[in-house]
Structures are given as C-alpha cells and as structure tokens.
Amino acid sequence: MQLSINRSIFLEELSKANKIIDVRSVVPLLGGILIEVDVDKMTIISSSGTLSYKSVLNQQNSDLEIKEIGRILIKSKHILDMLRKIEDDFIDLTSIENNELRISTKNIEFNINILDSEEYPLIGFREKGVKINIDPKSLKQALNQTTISIYEWNKKIALTGANFKTEENNLIISTTDMHRISYKKIYLQNQNVEDINIIIPYKTIIELPKFIEGAKNIELVASEGYASFIIDNSIFQSNLIDGQYPKVEGVFPKEFTNTITVDSRKFLKTLSRADLPSDDGLAATINLKLTKEILFVRTNVAEIGNFEEEFKEFSIQGDGDLMINFNSKFLQEAIKTFEGEEIELKFVNSAKAVVINKKNEDNLKQVVLPTFLG
Amino acid sequence: MQLSINRSIFLEELSKANKIIDVRSVVPLLGGILIEVDVDKMTIISSSGTLSYKSVLNQQNSDLEIKEIGRILIKSKHILDMLRKIEDDFIDLTSIENNELRISTKNIEFNINILDSEEYPLIGFREKGVKINIDPKSLKQALNQTTISIYEWNKKIALTGANFKTEENNLIISTTDMHRISYKKIYLQNQNVEDINIIIPYKTIIELPKFIEGAKNIELVASEGYASFIIDNSIFQSNLIDGQYPKVEGVFPKEFTNTITVDSRKFLKTLSRADLPSDDGLAATINLKLTKEILFVRTNVAEIGNFEEEFKEFSIQGDGDLMINFNSKFLQEAIKTFEGEEIELKFVNSAKAVVINKKNEDNLKQVVLPTFLG
Structure with missing residues (x-):
C-alpha cells in the first residue's frame, strides 16, 4: 500500500472511526481500524461489534493519490497523535513488510507497528431497507433533547434505547425511564414515508451526534435488526434492540x-x-x-x-x-x-x-x- | 455577626482562602475557613498547617457594611457554589445561633450549617523579618519557570523546595532534581537588599502563583522558619525547609x-x-x-x-x-x-x-x- 492524502481530512475520518472502538472488546482485533485501499478509493472501517462505521475517501473528497493498493489494520491512538502534531498539508502512507506503516512528509518519517489485517472480521453494511431522509441538524438536536430520559441500565430492555417511529409525515423519537418521558416530532419533507418502528440502543444515540456534525445529508435505512445512517460518504450502523416500545403518548x-x-x-x-x-x-x-x-x-x-x-x-x-x-x-x-x-x-x-x-x-x-x- | 458585602469580591477572597485547605488534614477544623468580623473589617483566615492565608476586607475594598461583629467557622464548598450561582451584586451574611450562616438577597435565603469556631487553632502571621519587594509579574513568571526542576518526593529534603537567595541586587531562585537545574535571576530595583538564603517548599511554589494574579505589590518577609508573602491586603505564609541548598552555579x-x-x-x-x-x-x-x-x-x-x-x-x-x-x-x-x-x-x-x-x-x-x- 502506498498513497498520498490530505492530512486533516484523513485525521478527521480516522478520528470518527476511532470513536466507536471499544478497547475492552472480547475480539481484540476490533481494537484496530481497517484501511482498505483500492485503485480509486480508500475505505476506513471500524466496529465495536454493535456499532460499525465505514467511510469512503477518494481523490475528490480527500486529495487521495494511490500508488499501490493494499489492506492494513492499524492501532489508531499513536497515529492520531502524530497526525495532529504534523503540520504538513499532505502525508504519504506506505506499508512496509505487512508489519509497519510509514507516515512521512518531506522532513518527517514515522514508522509504526501495525496489526494483522488477515484476521479482521468481515463487517456487513446494510444499505437496503425502509429509508427516510432526515435533516442532519434536526436529528442532532432531537437526539440531544431525548437522550436524557434513557436509563442505559433499565431492567426493561426495550427502554434502554430510543424509539424511532414514523407517523403520517413525521419521525417521532421517544424515550422514557419510567420517571420522565422525552417526546420529539420531526417533520419529514418531500418524501413518501414508510412505516418504521424501531428501538435504537442508548450507546448509538450517544455516539451518533458526533458523526452528524457538518453533515449535508442523512438517510436512515431500517432493515432486519439494523439501523444504518448513511451520512454523506460514510455509514454509521447500529444493531437494534428487540422488543415492543410502549406507547408513551397514552400517559x-x-x-x-x-x-x-x-x-x-x-x-x-x-x-x-x-x-x-x-x-x-x-x-x-x-x-x-x-x-x-x-x-x-x-x-x-x-x-x-x-x-x-x-x-x-x-x-x-x-x-x-x-x-x-x-x-x-x-x-x-x-x-x-x-x-x-x-x-x-x-x-x-x-x-x-x-x-x-x-x-x-x-x-x-x-x-x-x-x-x-x- | 451581620453584614453586607460585595458578592464577587467576597467570592474571590474566599476562593483564595479555600485553595490552600487540605481536606485530609489531621486537624479536621483546618478544613474550615475562619471569618472574623470586627467593627471596621472582616478577616478571612485559612491554613493547611504548613501554608496559611489571611485576607483583610473593609468598606473601601469590598463595600463591607458591618451591622454586628462576630466570628464564625465555615465549610466553604457549598458556600462558594452558592456565591457563584447568585447574580446579585451584594449579599447579606447573618450568623444564626452559632450553628448556621444565612446568605441572603432580596429574593434568596440560603441557610447553611457551620462549624464551631471556638476550637479553631490560633494561626500566627509573621510580618517582621528580612524584607524584599518583588515585582508580582516577575515573581509569577520566575515560579513557573523554575517549578519544573523540583521533584517533590526527592530523598534529599533540601531539594524538595526552591532556593531563594539574594546576591548583590538580585533575587536568585534555583531548583534542581539532580537531572536538571532551573536558575532564575530577578533584579530588585530601588532597595537595599539584605541577605536571604531560604528553601521554600514545592507545595508553596505551586500555590503561590494563584495568589499573585492581579496583585499590585508583593513583599517577601523571611523570618525564622517562615516566609510570608504580603500581597496587597493579604498574607500568604509558608513554612520553610530546613537545610543547606547546594550551590548549583558550580556545576x-x-x-x-x-x-x-x-x-x-x-x-x-x-x-x-x-x-x-x-x-x-x-x-x-x-x-x-x-x-x-x-x-x-x-x-x-x-x-x-x-x-x-x-x-x-x-x-x-x-x-x-x-x-x-x-x-x-x-x-x-x-x-x-x-x-x-x-x-x-x-x-x-x-x-x-x-x-x-x-x-x-x-x-x-x-x-x-x-x-x-x-
């Protein structure tokens, strides 16, 4: 693998991928971030098991210039530190003998140990299902307004997440811990809204706003057991919580x-x-x-x-x-x-x-x- | 005790007094701050045993209006919180039956439990000894520049502090942990400089800059076993470390x-x-x-x-x-x-x-x- 890329954009995407990593994961390799470089694009993938993230970079969105394709698995912490400290606009990335990544600029050469990408599990990203378009700012605000009423350790499993459902041309997000209820209605413009009624885990609700910042478009794709948020050139995907969410309007x-x-x-x-x-x-x-x-x-x-x-x-x-x-x-x-x-x-x-x-x-x-x- | 005072100035002085308190002190009452109100002034006193602080407020510097003299010992944490949250310019302080302090404004009444001031130890503040005037900004900068080379847990006790000594018309501050030395010379203007050669503990060197912020004048008074910094209307006093500090210039x-x-x-x-x-x-x-x-x-x-x-x-x-x-x-x-x-x-x-x-x-x-x- 050999390429040149815009440092700050690569840093930003790697930071996002890094956010969902669970360093205490039972699958140690999930502590890594997978970088797949094809002839025309770089794909950055990370997963905590229940949350997965994929971002696609190309020449247009990140000045990517690929000299050699490849696939590596990195531990991100020290790489993120270094990318923050470097001041050059562009960096070169080169994999060396499958166990080192070289990050270099005109004056700097940083060689860092990497993991074995062969063992990284295959992460499936679902882009088919019932779809709705949501305005990014409205979604971010709604998440912040409703998170407060979720008690992550609630004994009623259904209540450990947020209920997303459609009603006429609205997306309704509701949360409750039995002591309080948050209820938010977002009007969905210019679309035929199909029926959705899903429960998205607390952890997803907490992390999702960090991925929405500055986004132009968001499409929510609900499929069997999954919610995928397609955010511009990336996908943020979450497992769903099984179960029936109570009708909070009734109380x-x-x-x-x-x-x-x-x-x-x-x-x-x-x-x-x-x-x-x-x-x-x-x-x-x-x-x-x-x-x-x-x-x-x-x-x-x-x-x-x-x-x-x-x-x-x-x-x-x-x-x-x-x-x-x-x-x-x-x-x-x-x-x-x-x-x-x-x-x-x-x-x-x-x-x-x-x-x-x-x-x-x-x-x-x-x-x-x-x-x-x- | 009954009085009215400028809220933000009282808050600021109480915050300073609070900084040196050691909540794990072996003398539990040292966890409190003593407020003594006389006919024409309020004195705020706190001590950690090795560090002591005294600040004198009066009509001129804090809009103090005394209706009744008195002496109380307070636990500062919740009082500081409340003083920060209140927005009124002035507050009334009233002691009630020796076990409560009332903080009140037109719409607010906060009654808080206080400690027994009778048991608070007598703190002696030394204002006599060898004196030098130091420019507050220069001192603050010098402390920040020399702190790095003190290792608080050094086995050589003399090295757990900073050496302050006078040489011709200079104050020389030096610190070392045996791996590095910091050496700073401050020129003392317009004064006859007497001989000083003392070792001030690390903890004092760390805390002192917080008390210098915004000060107009600082006078260092060195006496047997103590260094007192007279900072405008307050005194910040520290125990000294016994011993002979090495001549670092030699190396x-x-x-x-x-x-x-x-x-x-x-x-x-x-x-x-x-x-x-x-x-x-x-x-x-x-x-x-x-x-x-x-x-x-x-x-x-x-x-x-x-x-x-x-x-x-x-x-x-x-x-x-x-x-x-x-x-x-x-x-x-x-x-x-x-x-x-x-x-x-x-x-x-x-x-x-x-x-x-x-x-x-x-x-x-x-x-x-x-x-x-x-």
Whole structure:
C-alpha cells in the first residue's frame, strides 16, 4: 500500500472511526481500524461489534493519490497523535513488510507497528431497507433533547434505547425511564414515508451526534435488526434492540389546572441555586409552591442546610394553588432541552406529571413525574 | 455577626482562602475557613498547617457594611457554589445561633450549617523579618519557570523546595532534581537588599502563583522558619525547609563546543512529534544528531515504532559534530519556560549537560543532563 492524502481530512475520518472502538472488546482485533485501499478509493472501517462505521475517501473528497493498493489494520491512538502534531498539508502512507506503516512528509518519517489485517472480521453494511431522509441538524438536536430520559441500565430492555417511529409525515423519537418521558416530532419533507418502528440502543444515540456534525445529508435505512445512517460518504450502523416500545403518548396528561410561562434560562438559574448537593451524591428534591404572584422554590438537605427563592417572573393561567416536588436533576435536564426558549409548564396536581413544551409549540414535550419525598 | 458585602469580591477572597485547605488534614477544623468580623473589617483566615492565608476586607475594598461583629467557622464548598450561582451584586451574611450562616438577597435565603469556631487553632502571621519587594509579574513568571526542576518526593529534603537567595541586587531562585537545574535571576530595583538564603517548599511554589494574579505589590518577609508573602491586603505564609541548598552555579558548564540558536516554538513542535509515548508511561529518550546543516531528531520505542525528523531551522557555532540523548520530558519542559523566544542550546559533549538560555540574555538558565540510554 502506498498513497498520498490530505492530512486533516484523513485525521478527521480516522478520528470518527476511532470513536466507536471499544478497547475492552472480547475480539481484540476490533481494537484496530481497517484501511482498505483500492485503485480509486480508500475505505476506513471500524466496529465495536454493535456499532460499525465505514467511510469512503477518494481523490475528490480527500486529495487521495494511490500508488499501490493494499489492506492494513492499524492501532489508531499513536497515529492520531502524530497526525495532529504534523503540520504538513499532505502525508504519504506506505506499508512496509505487512508489519509497519510509514507516515512521512518531506522532513518527517514515522514508522509504526501495525496489526494483522488477515484476521479482521468481515463487517456487513446494510444499505437496503425502509429509508427516510432526515435533516442532519434536526436529528442532532432531537437526539440531544431525548437522550436524557434513557436509563442505559433499565431492567426493561426495550427502554434502554430510543424509539424511532414514523407517523403520517413525521419521525417521532421517544424515550422514557419510567420517571420522565422525552417526546420529539420531526417533520419529514418531500418524501413518501414508510412505516418504521424501531428501538435504537442508548450507546448509538450517544455516539451518533458526533458523526452528524457538518453533515449535508442523512438517510436512515431500517432493515432486519439494523439501523444504518448513511451520512454523506460514510455509514454509521447500529444493531437494534428487540422488543415492543410502549406507547408513551397514552400517559400524557391532557387537562391542566395551572399553566405557567417562564423564560427557561431564568428559571434554570433559580433551579440551579436550589439544587443543593447532598453528601451521598443523590439529586435534591425541589419543592415548588405556586401562588398567583410568587413561585416559591425550596430545598432542604439535612446535612447542608436549606434554600428558598421567590421566583416572580412568570405568567399564570389557573387557580395558583399548587404544591409539588421534583427530582432536581430530572426537572433541570428537561428544561435545558428547550435551549433558552420561553416555555410552558403545565400542572394537574401534586401527584401528576408536569408537561413542558415551548410556548405555543409541541414538537418537543418533556414529561416529568413528581416525587413524593421531601 | 451581620453584614453586607460585595458578592464577587467576597467570592474571590474566599476562593483564595479555600485553595490552600487540605481536606485530609489531621486537624479536621483546618478544613474550615475562619471569618472574623470586627467593627471596621472582616478577616478571612485559612491554613493547611504548613501554608496559611489571611485576607483583610473593609468598606473601601469590598463595600463591607458591618451591622454586628462576630466570628464564625465555615465549610466553604457549598458556600462558594452558592456565591457563584447568585447574580446579585451584594449579599447579606447573618450568623444564626452559632450553628448556621444565612446568605441572603432580596429574593434568596440560603441557610447553611457551620462549624464551631471556638476550637479553631490560633494561626500566627509573621510580618517582621528580612524584607524584599518583588515585582508580582516577575515573581509569577520566575515560579513557573523554575517549578519544573523540583521533584517533590526527592530523598534529599533540601531539594524538595526552591532556593531563594539574594546576591548583590538580585533575587536568585534555583531548583534542581539532580537531572536538571532551573536558575532564575530577578533584579530588585530601588532597595537595599539584605541577605536571604531560604528553601521554600514545592507545595508553596505551586500555590503561590494563584495568589499573585492581579496583585499590585508583593513583599517577601523571611523570618525564622517562615516566609510570608504580603500581597496587597493579604498574607500568604509558608513554612520553610530546613537545610543547606547546594550551590548549583558550580556545576554549570562554562565552555561549549557547539551552540545552536533556534525558535523555541518551532523546535518544541519537532520535539513534541518525536515524543512517542511508551506503554509503561515513561518519557521517551530523544536522540539528537547534530551536523552543520541538519539536526536529526530521533526516537525509537520498541512497542510502538520509530520517528525521525530533519530539523533545519537553526544557526550554529561550532564544529557540528555531536550526538546526544535526552529525556524527552525534561528537554521539552526546559524549553517551554522560554515562552516562544529565540533560544540558545549550548553543548559540550554527549556526557555533559546542555545549557539553555534566551539569545543574548542569561537571567534564566535551564540546564539538562543527557541520558545514556536509547
């Protein structure tokens, strides 16, 4: 193998491939990244077993000039370090006797030991199945807004992932840990949307946003047991979770006694002050006492002390008579997903979940159950 | 105790007092910060046993308004968190029944448990002794430039600190771990300089720069067993290390066979590329082969690979015939202290230390012994 390539693009693609590698994998060779060089392209492949990544580089997207084809398996850590430290625009890559890779520029020569590519498992990438196109920015935002309600170690396996389903011309992403629900609707433009109803693992939901950054197009391909995200010139593929995801819409309260409208940024600052840490690391219980004029925000943590703030910057619809407790972490995480917008908090009573949405819009809903302690 | 104070100034002073606290102290109350309020001032005191800090706040420097004098001992962590989160310019502090402190503003009331101030040990601050005035910026820079050569766990106790001594009208700070020496001269303006020759502990050298930031004046007071740094309205005081510090000037090579002049920033980049990490975490050995035209920079780490760069951007005085090995960490740390300036590296032979200084200036010298491995 011998070639020349744009250093920063190669570095970027190798970094992405590196992100999903599980160094504690039971298959040690999965700790490596496979580089296959053909007459007209370089393919970079990595896999953790459940997540796999493939990126195709060519003359056009990375100034690739191939002098000799080949196939090598590299350990990426030191190569990434070196690629970051080199300042030249282009680098030469040469494999030497199947056990070394040479990275060189005019003044630099770095020879690094490589792995045996013969033993690397064959990774199948699925590009056929039910397809939908998703706007990259909307998807990234939706993932960040819904991740909070997944508990990775939930005993109900179906809940250890995010539910992606289509409904009319919408993609609906929902997550829940039984204490809270995140529900996001993305409108899918200009396409015939086929039925999808799949559960994508937590780990995938966490990693996927890192691969979307700067992407122009994303196509989700759902096939038996797999979801493949075709992101420009690369594929990010995940196993699916088997099972039936609960219909979370069914548990949303529909009628409310008190709705308050607040600037989410200001309200978060108050909640953050009230969020007294406890020595055992558990989240504080925040007590909200609503009146027509003042929302009293209170916490009391025995070993530290107590806090009370009079929050007044809200408007209210309702009788202004409510006392309710929340897990401070859950409430803050839910409100943060609205990114500083004006939001509505809709209450029923002290035992029912609060429903939070952006003022006059319901594409994103955060539902948080109250706690009965404190 | 009852008073009102400027929040951000109180936060800043409390943060400083908090920096030296050792939470694992054998005297548990030293985990607290003492606040003494008199008719016209507030004194903040903290101590780790070997390091002590005192800061005096008054109406002029912190908008302090005292309504009732008093003395309390606080645990600072949650108070600092709260002071950071509050946005009001001023806060009220009130002690309640000797076991709570109330921090309040118009809308906020935070009651926090405090410690028993009766048991807090008496800390003596020494302001009498041999005095020198040091420019704060010069001192801060000097500390950062010399810290690298102290090995905190050195078996020779004298070497676990920095030597401060006066010579003519200079303060000389020197440090060594036997493998390298840092030597810095600060010219002391407009004063009669008395004799000082003390050893200040590593921990003090590490912490002191954090207290100098933004200071207008610094006076070092050396007394029996103590060094006190009077920094504007505060005192930072340290125990001294007993013993005689070696005369490091004696071991500096004086005559050289080869002197090269390089841009320290460019040379550092090459050294950083050559700095291959090894699996056991030890620093690589960097081999320098000097010729008249090219400085070959090489490393070889068995389990990773090898590196060679041809560094050409230097001028040379000498025969251009030298091969020498260095601990890559020691060489880089020494060169970094020159902050991007043009520097001279002066060599004798492969067994003698290199002397590094800024081109045409010797207020700062870094001396690094070669290694014989690699």
